[in-house]
Every structure is written in C-alpha cells, then in structure tokens.
Amino acid sequence: MADTYTFDAKDLAEIKKITDKYPEKQAAVLPVLWYAQDKFGHTDSSVQQLVAGTLGVPEAHIRGVVSFYTQYYENPMGRNVLDVCTCLSCQVCGGYDMLHYIEEKLGIKAGETTPDGEFSLQSVECLGACGYAPMLQVTNDKFVNHLTREKVDKLIDDLRAGKQPEFESNPMPQHEKGS
C-alpha cells in the first residue's frame, strides 16, 4: 500500500463543510478522523499526521485523541471488524458464548485478525442494543441483533461474499401489538 495518504480536493471540500460547523478548527478533530478512517480504513500514524496537517492541530493532540476513543483504528484492521458486545445485558444473554463461537469459527482470539485479513474480532463494551442481546456491530456500522450460531454463520458467509448486513429496525413492542 502507498505510504502516502492525502486528501484530494473533494475531501478538502467535505472537511471544509465539517470545520464550518464549529467556531474552532480543533472541534473538527473527531469528525475529520471519522472521515479519514472511512477513506483509509484506519487512523494510523500517517493518517494522524495528515489530519493534523489539514486542520492545523498539533500531531500529538491527534494521537492523544485517537488513542482515547476505541472506535478509531490505530492500526489497520481486517476488512470486516466484528465488535461483539459482552457487557451486562449481552453478558447475561450469551454474549460470551457468541464471542467464543466466533473465535472458534474464525480460529482467532478476540483482539486478533484472521491471517487472510478478512476479519478482526473484538470484545466490546455496551453498544446500546441491550434489548436485542446478544448482538454485534460490523465495522462501526450496522448492528446484528439476537445473535444465534446460525445467524453468525450466515453473517460471516455474507461478509466473506462482500455482502454487508442490512439495517435491522427494532420497533417498540407496543407498536407491534398495535394497541
């Protein structure tokens, strides 16, 4: 991979839109890091350098921010990152079982990436889907709820085939009853 990371004119226009939202450029650090991570897949040292230079914010500050927030990938990750929640409701509803099942299935431990670079697996804290436990999030995006072994199998097959999961709506049970 190229060791130079740059923002092109379109990126810079987007970043300008972001910085315009705030009275100070530094405030754009989080959204611009997101933007960079979407583009490059991670926020490693070169990306940090790029963001620092683009926003005119000290590089050390960027490193401090990146290392504080868990969703920024300081190191390149697998193409799909599976964040399995094991916290509280997910813990009591089988979150660890799912985590261990995926570990077995992928042959890696939480915190590792498969040798083919397809999957990274992480055990994460509460993702805010407690009523739909156990669940996981795919690469900081879609939630996959009510995990079962079958659902995990299908998800992994789909992801291998390049198919991202759909957004799952969880309506309020009151609405479903129509009462």
Next chain:
Amino acid sequence: MPEIFIDNKRYEFEEPGKVLQFMLDNGLDLPFFCYHPSLSIPANCRQCMVKAGMPVYDREKGTFEIDENGERVIRFFPKLMTACSLDLADGMVVLTHHTDELVKQAQADNLEFILINHPLDCPICDQAGECPLQILTYKYGPEGSRFEHKKVHKPKAIQLGPRVILDAERCINCTRCVRFTDEISKTHQLTIISRGDKNYPMTAHGQIFDDPYSLNTVDICPVGALTSADFRFKARVWEMNQTPSIDISNGKGCSTWMWTRDNLVMRVTPRFNEAVNDHWMPDAGRLAYRRFNENRISKPQLRLDDAEQVRTSWNNAQLTLLEELEKISAGDILVIGSAHASVEDNYALRTFFSNKGVSEFRFLPHIIPGSGDGYLISDDQAPNTNGVRALGFQETDEKTLIKLIKSTKPKMIVILDDDLLGRTSLTPDHLSGAWTIVFGTNHDETTRTANLVVPVTTAAEHAASYVNVDGRIQRTVPAKETLYTNRRLNLEMSMGRLDHYGTKFDNWVTDANRVDCISAWEFFIRLEHDGDAPKWESSRQIMEEIAGLFSTFRQVSYDRMDEENGIQLKLEQDTEVKPA
C-alpha cells in the same frame, strides 16, 4: 478585609485566589502533585483535598447564623474539595489534615491509589531524594499497600527526545509535562495517550521531543517518569551542593541553581524569578554546565618566542605583562572588554588600563539575529552586553575592529574572556603584529593564539554581576572551588552535608577538579609591583565602587541583588564616568 479560617486560625486575604496557593503563600502545608503555580489547574491528582464550608447567612436578619456556643454555623460542602481549584471566599472555613480525620484519611487513601501502579524502585530511581511522591508518601501516605495484584506495565526508558527519557510506569498522570508544552513552551509536542490506568505521556508517532525547553518537564515531573538524559545516574541529590546562580549562556540571564559535587557542576536547573524566567529555563543553558568542568585553562600559559605555549607561574605571568607594558606607550594598547565577562572584571580591566593612560575601550557584542525566540532565548549570546555598554566600553563590530587593527597597528592587544577568533572573522594574522594577552576560562582559538593566557574564573567560581538583555543586574555566587578558594573559609560559598561532615573518604577529594585560576580583577590587584594596580578586597567592594561612579549602577549592591533577586537598571541614562 475578607477573611478565611484555616484549621481554626484566621487569615486575611486581599486578592482573589485559590485556597492551595494561599496556604502555600502563608507557609502552610498541604500535599499536592498536579498543581503548579504557572500552569492551568486540572485538579486531577486529587491529593490536596480539604474540607471546606461557608457560614450560613440569615438574609432576613442580615447576620450570620450563630449556634448555641456563639460560633458561626458552617455549612460544609458535601464532598471534600481540592484546595487547588477552590476559590478563596470571605468567611470560608477550611479544615486540613491537621484538624480533620476525614481529610487525613482521604490524603492517605489517595496516596494508596497513586502508589498501586507506581513501581517501588526508589533505590534505582533518579528522582529519589527530590521526589514529591516519595516525600509526600512518607509524610501523608498509608503505612503499607493492600494491593496484591500485578501492576499495570508500560514502556520504560523511552528516549522521548535528545534530552528527556520517559519511564511511563512511574508516571502518575499529573499532566504537568503536557500542560507545559501546551501553555508555556507552546510546542504542543506532548499528549497523554490511551485511557484509564494505561495512560501515559507521549509524543506524536515518530516525533522527537526536541522542544528547546524540554528539560523543564523533568523539573516539574513530580515523580521519576521524566528524567534528564544527561544527568541521569550521575549523582544523587543528597550528594550535591545547591548554589544560586544565573544562566550565562545567553542574554536573558535566567536565575538558576548550580548543583555541584566534588567541585564539578553536575547540572543546572532553573530558580524561580518572577521578573526574568518564572520557573523555567532553556535546555541550552542547562547543558552549558559542561564549560565549567571541561576544557578549562588551569595555570597561566606563556608563549616564548614563536614556540608553543607553556605553563608558567602566576608570578612570571604578572612580570611578563609588566615588562611588555614597559616597552610601549598607552597609545599602542588596544583593550577589548567582553560581554561574556562580568561587570566587575570589565571594570577592573578598564580601571587598570585607564591608570596606564588608555582612554578607549572597545567590545564586540555577540548577537546572532534570529537565534532567539522572544521568550527565554535571546539573540544575544552573551550574558552581560548591557553591563559592558554601561561601563562605557565602545560597541564595535568586527569589520571596524579589523580596520582599526590594520590602521593603528597596536603593539599590545588585551582581550577579556571572549573567543573573538572563534566567532568572528578575526584571524591570527590580524593579531600577529601585537603582543596579545587573553584572559580566558576555556581553551579556544583565541587563547591558543595568545602570547600570554591568564586563566580566569567562570560564573561557577566567582561572585560577580551581569546585566541581562532587559537591563536587569543579577549576580552569581561561587559554586565550585578554585585552587585558591575554600568552601569553609569563603563565606560566599554554600555548604552541603558532605562539606560539613565529609571526610577524605567522601567525594570531595579530587584536587584536579579545582582549577588553577583567579578572577580577572584579582589578577590586576596582584600586579603589586606596579603602582597603577588597583586595590580591592572583593568583588563586592568593586561593585560598591562602581555604584558610586556610574549613575546606571547607582544603589546597586550585592545585598540588594540578593534580596530582590536582581535589580532593574535604567539603561537610558548617561553612562559617563563621574569623577569619584
């Protein structure tokens, strides 16, 4: 006047402020780590917790509520407060560990927390002996720890930059270093990385912590997390003497401490001076300590004919100068003072040669435009440019000087401690027509060219004054002995534990560390065979004489400089010599 009650004692305060700083100003003790008077207040170490409350005010009656004992009813804040961030308020009641068991317990608890992940490596830690964590743990900490798990492991011995080394495990996350680079040096080179108990200070990836003020973070680090790459493992704090001095490596003249052991300067650290450098100093000034120890000229050096310089006796050096003076007239002498030398030495030079009939005195300022930063690093490379100027030395640039030498062809050139050949386009050829005498501290190109070299003392060895770029006169105190000074006899010198109680078996025995040199003024008074030699007992006395002669230096004295941490001079005034 507003009042505050601390441990049941009443204090008055005028200015708004914080409780911790007020207590420190009043000599009261309270433990703290993260607070620093010159930095912002994060209140993150939580060590300075106190119990605080306000009297209950009865709005209807317009008075304070009084209990049955006639005392004011105090409503205490529900939680302990950090004194560092607590505003002084009229009528406030503060209880510390002296009067409140909860506060005492809380301080011990907090230290227990700090220590659970702090390595117990004081015996091999450079900070030991001057470590706030060590000291405060002895004073306020728990007796032991109930922590029975593995401590959090973090990187050790990381070279953050050329001058600073990090041991992340020792860090207690006070963030003083980060705040220093954000708020004082403004290089923003440091940040805290990671989260929770895995936090530690770091630079950006691949970035070198080369902040020109980086060593200040070592000073303010309250533990041994940041240590000086240069000073590390060289000396224990308790083996050293600490002498107040000033930085002579540039024109700012930061107030410093000189730390000596066995008559070697081991390190230089900043000394608080509100008018000059606050708590800080540039790294360059600290590393300049080497010039006090290394490459020193010891014993006079004389060139016989065109041969190499040889060591000679002081007596011979003096006689040689007098002989050379006999041969020529005053008009043949070119006297060049030095912005690198003290007011006293320049004055002595001037006095001696005035007596010989010389009327023109010159000096070459040592200024590199653009090398300063407008803060504590000045363009001026010399500590005393304003001092020499105020003594009436004529400011001369190198071109003019070379022209002058070529046109007047002086038979004798006198250079006071300044490496003119090393730092200007002046060459040995320019000097070859004259007999040259150089007063120098360290071997350099100029001293190597001289016919006679007189070794003189450095700022580490003499009591002398310097006028900084802002016109502030400050003085040094001898920190290391020469062959002719003695710590026990010279009352100007500070004494450490080993000076008082040390024996031959201690460290203070290396005679080679005592340089065979004297102050320039002492050289002139020793020319006793000469009727023109001035008569002074001490540099203190010279300053008294200068104060009487020059309006710029009026009312300047060593005592006043000591009391007021230097004196601001008015440099605009005339600097003509007034008849005594």
Next chain:
Amino acid sequence: MNNDWKSYQPLLVPAIPDLHDISVYEKNNGYQALKKILSDAKTWNPANVINEVKTANIRGRGGAGFNAGLKWSFMPEPDGKPRYLACNGDESEPGTFKDRKIFEFNPHQFIEGAIIAAYAMQIEVIYVYIRGEYRPFVQKLQRAIDQAYEKGYLGKNILKSKFSVEMYTHMGAGAYICGEESSLMESLEGKRGYPRVKPPFPAQRGLWGRPTTINNIETLANVPLVMNHGADWYLAIGPSTHPGPVLYGISGHVNRPGVYEYPAGMNIMTLINEVAGGVRGGKKLKALIPGGSSTPPLRADMLEGVTMDSDSLRQAGSMMGTAGMVVLDEDTDMVELIWRISYFYDHESCGQCTPCRDGTGWLEKTLRKIKDGNGEMRDLDLLLAICYRMEGRTICALADAAAWPVRYSIDRFRDEFEKKCKKTVYAVA
C-alpha cells in the same frame, strides 16, 4: 398504580407509521408547539417558555433527573456572543437503548424540543452529540434535520420570525465518559474526553468558554408535549415529583425485551411481568438493575410495590438512572455480573484523576480474583474499602458509578460472594 397503563398511548414515540418523515410528523400536530411560540412571541417570550418547562418539572432523562426548566434558567443573560445547546445522545450507560428509538421513529419531536429549548435560552447553535456506535441512527437523525432545514424549522429566520438556530450532529468515537456533560463538551471541542472541574458550571463556562446547556435527547423530546398541552397536563402524567412519559428500556432475562413507553412511576413488577412478559423460561426473578449499570441492583424481594420514579427507587435503595432496566433471573451469577460491570468501568475510566483511574482497576482485579475462585473473605472488606475511597473524591461521577454496583451488591448478595471466597483460616496464637 392502577391499570391505566394498558390504555396508555405513547407520546414520545407514538405508534404512527413513518412518523420519522417530516410530512407525517407535521400531519400529526408536529412543529405546532414551535409555531405556537413563534407566532405569539409576546405570550411565549423566552422567560415564559422556561417557566412553563420548569413548572412541568421534566426530570432529566439522562440519569441525574434534574428539572430541565430549572437547568435552563441557569443560563446568564445573553451578551451578544455565542451560547450553545448540546444535546446528549451519547447513551452509553450499559442497559440503556432508548434515545435511538427517538432518532429512528420520532426524530422531529426531539428536534422541535431542541429548537424550543434554544429559543428559550436564546441560543443560536445546537450540537447533537451521538455516540459513534450509533452511526446508523446518526444518519437517520441527520436526514430529519435536513428535512427540518428544508421546511424552514431550522436555519435563519425560522418561520419568518427573528429567531435563527443551526443544528449540527457530532459523532463520538467510543468513550462512555463522553456521556458526562463536561466530558461531552471536551469531546465536542475535539479533545480527549476528560471531564472538567466544576465550578465553573457549563451555564457559566461551557463550550469554547461560552454559556452552554446540555440536555438529554429524551428530555428534549418531552418539551413539545409540555408546550402543546401545558405544564398542568404534563404534571398529571405519572407522579408529580417525577412526571411525564418515560422510555423504559427492558433487557436481560425477560420474554419480551425492548423499549416501552409508559408514564413515569410504573410498578416495577408490572413492567417485568406484564409489559415485558415475565422472566424468561419461567424462571424466578433474582434481581433488577433499575436504571443502567451504575444504579445499585435490587434483590427481587426488595421490589415489592416499588415504582419507577426517583422517590420510590431511592427509598428502595437504588436510583432511576436512565430507566434502562436489566432483569436478572435466578441463575445469574452475581459475582460474574458485578465483575463484568467493574471491567466496564475500568475500561471506560478516562484516567484523568487518581481515585477513579487506579480504583476502577483495583476493583476489577479484586473481583476477577474472587470470580476465578482465588478470593479470600478479606477481599470483600477490601472491595468495600476501595469503594468508599473512590466515592465523592473525583472530578466526575464515574468513580461513584463504578463503586455503587460493587458496594451494594456485596451488601445485597453477600452470600454469593462469600461462597466464591476461600475460607482462609489464619492461626491466632
């Protein structure tokens, strides 16, 4: 509590299809409160709006339960310089998953509430801080905001009045602490989410040093209700000390987990057994965490007659928190559960101040030791001691949040902890 709840019609997230679309929202009385205020600015000057909201006593739904209108009244008089409203959609307290329902199903009611809040406090910029894990929901809210701009509810001269306000979303990136209001502001300013020392409070010095108010998403979604129907109407919903509709997030061992909207003050056993369909698999109830991981767990036998409002829960020995109820059945291993909660707080402690940075780790390590069967009885006393030393001594409340579940669990489930501890016998001479 009678059976009124059965006929209750949701107000925060009504069962109306496609309500997230602005035209549907408008058809259902949407943006009427804002129109009412802006068309009659004399009656509804900012001070009167604040008073109305204050009277309605909307208790903050983010956990602290502070009267929202009272909080608004702390804002100083405008001085012509910027002031901010930050809407807290960080929602990262384990057991909490309610605000996402608003983003997904009824975003405009929140947007309208936020605009009214901005009007009342004379604020021109609103930031909506949403946790980074909620990216799909951020996109949903952003779509609604775009619609509101198109229709002129946001932007310059709203509904042709003199009032202008901008609304921006700001996505977090994975840090529980950013739900703490001062940490949220730091994060919005693009920094590490370190909570700030208070005072100064946000109303004095908030975002970029300017007066700022931070309100929870659900709290703001209540505002249009108050302005449409009046404070008295609102006060009649649920207990007057803690009135209004509440989004109850029920998770854990129940048959029908999910977010339910009912008046505050619902009977807990009704919520568990009738609303959420009872404990899964016909098992017995063991305990309940009533309002997110930091609220002290209650044993089943402590739940008799307890209702979901601040007063009742305080009496029972816990807190309302975010009303994220985690139901635990008889097979739950409390030691494992509390260890995992401690692990969470250790992981999420920002590390800024000492008692929390080192205390959360110490709790986690000690609980891990007990859970792994290596604990000793004295470790229980040590845990309690650590908790007492953490509480009330830190910059923000994370240390308290970490300490309470441990402290109260040891108190309420001591036998379970003791069972896991070795009965070490020390010889006494």
